[in-house]
Amino acid sequence: MDFFEKHKATLDRAVAALHSRVFFANFPEHPAPAVYGETADADGQQKFKDMLGKKFESLQQPNPSGWAGQEESPYLQQPLGISYPTFTVSALIDEAQKAFHSWRKASVETRTGILLESLERIKARFFEIAYATMHTTGQGYMMAFQASGPHAADRALEAIAAGYEELDRFPANALWDKPMGKFNVQLHKEWRAVPKGISVVIGCSTFPTWNSVTGIYGSLITGNAVIVKPHPGAILPMAIVVAEIQRALQENGYAPTTCQLAVDTAEATITKALAEHPAVKLIDFTGNGIFGSYLESLPGKTVFTEKTGVNSVILDSVDDADKVAANLAFSLCLYSGQMCTAPQNFYIPAAGIKTPAGTLSAEDFGKKLAEQINGLVDNPKAGPFVLGAIQNKKTCERVADAAKLPGEVLLASRVFENPQFKQARVATPILIAVDATQKDIFSKELFGPIALLIKTNDTDASIALAQEMALHHGAISCGAYTTDPTVKEKIADAMALAATPVSFNLTGGIYMNQNAAFSDFHVTGGNPAGNASFTNPEYVTRRFTWVGHREPVSK
Secondary structure, eight states: OOHHHHTHHHHHHHHHHHHHOSOOOSSOSSOOHHHHOTTHHHHHHHHHHHHTTSBOOOOOOOSOSEEEOOOEETTTTEEOOOBEEEOOHHHHHHHHHHHHHHHHTSOHHHHHHHHHHHHHHHHTTHHHHHHHHHHHHOOOHHHHHHHHTHHHHHHHHHHHHHHHHHHTSSOSEEEEEEEOSSSEEEEEEEEEEEEOSEEEEEOOSSSTTTTTHHHHHHHHHTTOEEEEEOOTTSOHHHHHHHHHHHHHHHHTTSOGGGEEEOOOOSSSOOHHHHHHOTTEEEEEEESOHHHHHHHHTOTTOEEEEEOOOOOEEEEOBOSOHHHHHHHHHHHHHGGGGOSTTOOOEEEEETTOEEETTEEEOHHHHHHHHHHHHHHHHTOTTTHHHHHOOOSOHHHHHHHHHHTTSSSEEEEOOOOOOOSSOTTOOOOOOEEEEEETTOHHHHSSOOOSSEEEEEEESSHHHHHHHHHHHHHHHOOSOEEEEOSOHHHHHHHHHHHHHTTOOEEESOOSSOOTTOOOTTTSOBSOSSBTTBSOOBTOHHHHHTTEEEEEEEEEOOO
16 A cells, blocks of 8 residues: 555645644544544553563564563552563664665655554554553553653654655756856756664653654654664553554565664663664654763764753733642642653742732742642542652652752642552652742752742842753743733743743643644753754754765766
8 A cells, every 4th residue: 555645635734734833633632432442442451451571572673682671660669570672782783774775765755654654553552552651651541641642643743744844845856057158057966865874762761652753753754764762661652652663664665673672771771882883873862961961972973852951930920820820730740740841940029929919929829839739639530640650769759858958848748549559659749938049959950749939039030040040951841920011021032042932821721841743842952951852844854964966968
């Protein structure tokens, strides 16, 4: 079957959405039986359970050197017991080099069709991937389904569409005819988009698919071979994705090893060896700033990073303080603050926040925020599912250490009971009031459910601090609340100069944590939080090189 023609309508809609930036979602985000089938959820859950304690043998990567796996469910605090084939770095590189030359010569239409077909195959496994994500990352069920399923697939589609458009931007050949007076000089010219080579995509433990598929598909659409190196704590979601990509490749006559899974353990990592290998030309990375900066420093590599950042909320004036507090409380509780876009620093003027009912003091806003957090946590139908579980034990330790910071604890972190998983590793947000002079406390990312309420001299001082944090320490998101158009523009301009997008005056069902494919650029690449952006043209054009050849026209 011609997969390009099969999926051409989807591709056209995706390309149009890239330009219009309006809402577009190719993959429905609600796990409704009417959309995915009456038994899709139960079937996916059973398939996930059937993989526990066994070898993952769906990958088309022969002759492993061993088997390994050390994933643990944050909900059960028990190992999944799944083992995956492991390979030496040299074996992975050798297979990638063999597959590369056939894949790079495939037409952009062929590559596009195969990759779009792989997304349809992945769609059929969204529920399986959802449970795999739940029990590796600790995300709640709905987030796990949406983020690792339809939202990730839309980000992958976005990368395919962006790559297709850039590869189609210039003609493959042309007749160059230059008048020279009595004669013309004529040349046949051709242009080739030449992929860089081997791409390594390094995944993270909290959003294993959402943060990886853009790099995977961005490199594949541009003709590169890809080695996917997932975090040892969150392998299964990506193993399923890679297996489906391999199946689509193999069925169309291309080597499955054009996209490989590279599994390691925390005790014996292969990430540096892969990244430093001279055959590796492209690296995508999501994770901590120190390792990300190391990758960026490697010579001869094109590197795309999303690193740590300090996200701010500027509070100046509001129409409804309760709605604002409710929105921000949800943002703090969502996946227990384990999102790269979660708010951390809340800047409040010493004179208070202006409201229609008068000025609200920083202390009173802190109380409102604490009340909203408690109300959400204590709601048995919402709290446990919004907060999910803590992926890494070190995050719990970080929350405990935060209580010892030199500030006033306005709301202590506590545990709660998840009705479905009694052994879940959990922690609610901690709120701490600190002074604007205590920069040593709030000028670094405190990953997890930790929020700092920072009293500033005035809104101008709040803006200056938020901008400083973004410029010097990075920021991926910023929230701001003001009813004054002049202040709004001042915030927008200051944060734009710090390459940080601002969400203004959010209340209700949209939160600063969220980013939408085809509309929101995730990370800007303009501050220390990362050097790349999902998905601007540069995200794909840096993965290949235009090379032109020319020859005189025969007389």
